[in-house]
Amino acid sequence: MKENRANRYSFINLIFWLFLIISAITRTVLLVKSIDTIELSFVEIAKIYLIGAFYDFVSAGYLVIPFVLYLFFMPQKFFSHTAHRYVTYAFTYILLFGAVFLAFSEWFFWEEFSVRFNFIAVDYLVYTKEVIGNIRESYPMGILLSVITAISGVVFYVLYKLDYIEDILNTKSTIKQRLKPTFIYLLIPAISFASVTDNFSKISKNQYNNELTKSGLYSLLAAFRNNMLDYDKFYITDKEESVLANLKKEIDSNSSAFLNSNDITRDIIKSGEEKDYNIVMIVVESLSGKFLKALGAEKELTPNLDSLANESLFFTNYYATGTRTVRGMEAITLSVPPTPGRSIVKRPDNHNMFSSGFIFKNKGYETKFIYGGHGYFDNMNEFFSNNGFDIVDRTDFSDEEDTFHTVWGVCDEDLLNKTLKEADSSYKAHKPFMSFVMTTSNHRPYDYPDGKIDIPSHTGRDGAVKYMDYAIGEFMKKAKDKPWFKNTIFVIVADHCSTSAGKTEIPLDKYRIPMIVYAPEILKAQVVDKVASQIDIMPTLFSVLNWSYKSKFYGSDILSPSFKERALIGTYQKLGLYKENKLVVLSPAKKIKSYEVVEQDLYDTKYKEIQIDRNLEAEIVSYYQGASTLHKKRLDRYEWQ
Incomplete structure (x- = not known):
């Protein structure tokens, strides 16, 4: 068992699995929240989860890019160093906290807008003062952060007791051995960027079903990417x-x-006298x-x-x-x-x-x-x-x-x-x-x-x-x-x-x-x-x-x-x-x-x-x-x- 996971890129596999599991749980919670408004059938539910898992996989592919590069360039003597062990454990917890925090954020965003992250979320990242203030005034942040901290801690403790991360840290590899997995992991986001759009999420005439199919992180990245749309390129045109x-x-x-x-x-x-009424x-x-x-x-x-x-x-x-x-x-x-x-x-x-x-x-x-x-x-x-x-x-x-x-x-x-x-x-x-x-x-x-x-x-x-x-x-x-x-x-x-x-x-x-x-x-x-x-x-x-x-107005x-x-x-x-x-x-x-x-x-x-x-x-x-x-x-x- 240990031999199957005994390479430093098993850490990337760990990120993929944690992200997919947390995303599936998030999707389930949002589905239950919207149970009265979605189209309920075995086929529709299967589409939501299968295509949703695909978007989650694509999102994870983007997420791991910096980690893939980090693991590729990290020399073996530093990778095996005791200090790096503590850094890895600390970073694993931070990563878990971020994933759980993202899941909670999705819940509150869905509660407010009934959609996955979109343009509004992008704006929220830009205007942090107003948004953070609004969140603090709207929700019990102390309790929520405590719950997120506790959930992240429990998952981290399970990983620690299983020695999963320890096994990864004890592996050795040369830069030549790391070339192939690095290429494969970087190929995933490259292919996704070139070929994946949110059109795959359009599985139903019911918009709630379509939104549940999406990944919050992918939708957020797509909103950044598509904040300007050229009409001539994307829409029906005439002479x-x-x-x-x-x-x-x-x-x-x-x-x-x-x-x-x-x-x-x-x-x-107009004929006749013009008026100067206040407005x-x-x-x-x-x-x-x-x-x-x-x-x-x-x-x-x-x-x-x-x-x-x-x-x-x-x-x-x-x-x-x-x-x-x-x-x-x-x-x-x-x-x-x-x-x-x-x-x-x-x-x-x-x-x-x-x-x-x-x-x-x-x-x-x-x-x-x-x-x-x-x-x-x-x-x-x-x-x-x-x-x-x-x-x-x-x-x-x-x-x-x-x-x-x-x-x-x-x-x-x-x-x-x-x-x-x-x-x-x-x-x-x-x-x-x-x-x-x-x-x-x-x-x-x-x-x-x-x-x-x-x-x-x-x-x-x-x-x-x-x-x-x-x-x-x-x-x-x-x-x-x-x-x-x-x-x-x-x-x-x-x-x-x-x-x-x-x-x-x-x-x-x-x-x-x-x-x-x-x-x-x-x-x-x-x-x-x-x-x-x-x-x-x-x-x-x-x-x-x-x-x-x-006038150049379009209204009348x-x-x-x-x-x-x-x-x-x-x-x-x-x-x-x-x-x-x-x-x-x-x-x-x-x-x-x-x-x-x-x-x-x-x-x-x-x-x-x-x-x-x-x-x-x-x-x-x-x-x-x-x-x-x-x-x-x-x-x-x-x-x-």
């Missing part, structure tokens, strides 16, 4: 002239006149449609928003473009579809975009991005400050203005009180204002000031939603006493939904959000049930303001009789068009699928796959290829007059 012609047809309106043949620049022409845009963290009673929610968590909805333009068939805050910001500010890969907010070349901020500024407005956290997170300050907005973030709050905060930022009451002060300042300067306000209280750890609502702080999402609603209610009461209130339009909209995972690749219910446009002295209350999305907010507001302006005025109902929604890889009760989805590897929406409510969506409608195919390609091409050519920039 540029056809794409542009179709795109112009889709975004054309009665009030627009295209100016160039090579892009979508057009004049929006307060409150973008609410994770405000799913399922939270509002006015949209049919089961619980009564938003009495203030429900009341406002009855007095407002209330958009009831409205969709977020993505599943991250930066996607909502991008769509609202720039009126662009969610192009694949990273959001424009997080891309390095995102200055001087064709932004609503510049349009407001050129109309004489004071424009401010108001955020209760540190705006360096997710590159927000960089994006907004270079696209027409002044910045008001956590660094601008005095101690008196910051009465309660979490790692994400000040509570919503403090944020909205600061918004009132900034509005007062603009009013005193005789300037109309546009405030883009980003809330944070409806984010884990769901902490907020005690005594405000009847749900204790730090007890879950329901309390955070109810507190957010309370804060907006208090803000509106105070705003009504302001001299600028009668001349102000308040927009309340979500950045994205509270969850994004579903049984299908793009579950419509996980993108459905409310939008409330409240201005009792300006707009008549009305329910608007047209299908629309976040890219339509600014064109609609500019129409309410009766502005003539040059929802209130116009000529508005073409559709919603553009996506993930960082999947690109969707929802129109006429059909959902068309573009995927990498130049794939396209079409579904009929059989049933949809606030909590679930049921689809039936259907034959591709060629008109919808041309339309979805025109939006996404068009947006990607114009961005690549820098034709989506603001041209100063």
Whole structure:
């Protein structure tokens, strides 16, 4: 038995087996956690474990690269030295601790997002201060680290008693003998890098099954590798002239006149007097449609928003473009579809975009991005400050203005009180204002000031939603006493939904959000049930303001009789068009699928796959290829007059 394991590369075998076993246990725990949502059959379960083991094996292949090189170059006299023995034992324990820690991390990530590690996890590694703070505030870290330490210790003790590592340390080898195993172990990740993609995980129509098939570590590495996706390389394309012609047809309106043949620049022409109404845009963290009673929610968590909805333009068939805050910001500010890969907010070349901020500024407005956290997170300050907005973030709050905060930022009451002060300042300067306000209280750890609502702080999402609603209610009461209130339009909209995972690749219910446009002295209350999305907010507001302006927006005025109902929604890889009760989805590897929406409510969506409608195919390609091409050519920039 000892002869079979008596070589230094048995340590690599040990890493493989430990990783595979811990990954299988993790997969089992996540499967049990999701037992009500997965497709249960012997074949499906077999696929989950067999293909999952394949991904785990590939992940381990990447993981062992530094150890393989270390063992190859380590001279025999140092390998057999007593000091190296202690180093090996210490490192083995650290490795065990890391593997168990990764398994626990996967559990909490799955609990929050119902997916394996992805773009979000990559961002979490970048913004460690906020993320570590959020984890410390959300979970009992002392207990968790103690449990992880104990589990790692037990496994290490078993290995120690079996003399497995001792046997490895007592072996001898020459560098020539180490050439072959080194080549084999390095060949595994080389082949995997060239040939393995996450397409192998697509075993089912049920997305939960597909996610369980993945390896968390592989998915994390893939997210690093694929943070930018070239549309032309990965998606269905058409001739540029056809794409542009179709795109112009889709975004054309009665009030627009295209100016160039090579892009979508057009004049929006309005007759009559332009208005200078103030705009307060409150973008609410994770405000799913399922939270509002006015949209049919089961619980009564938003009495203030429900009341406002009855007095407002209330958009009831409205969709977020993505599943991250930066996607909502991008769509609202720039009126662009969610192009694949990273959001424009997080891309390095995102200055001087064709932004609503510049349009407001050129109309004489004071424009401010108001955020209760540190705006360096997710590159927000960089994006907004270079696209027409002044910045008001956590660094601008005095101690008196910051009465309660979490790692994400000040509570919503403090944020909205600061918004009132900034509005007062603009009013005193005789300037109309546009405030883009980003809330944070409806984010884990769901902490907020005690005594405000009847749900204790730090007890879950329901309390955070109810507190957010309370804060907006208090803000509106105070705003009504302001001299600028009668001349102000308040927009309340979500950045994205509270969850994004579903049984299908793009579950419509996980993108459905409310939008409330409240201005009792300006707009008549009305329910608007047209299908629309976040890219339509600014064109609609500019129409309410009766502005003539040059536009490169992809969105349109929802209130116009000529508005073409559709919603553009996506993930960082999947690109969707929802129109006429059909959902068309573009995927990498130049794939396209079409579904009929059989049933949809606030909590679930049921689809039936259907034959591709060629008109919808041309339309979805025109939006996404068009947006990607114009961005690549820098034709989506603001041209100063």
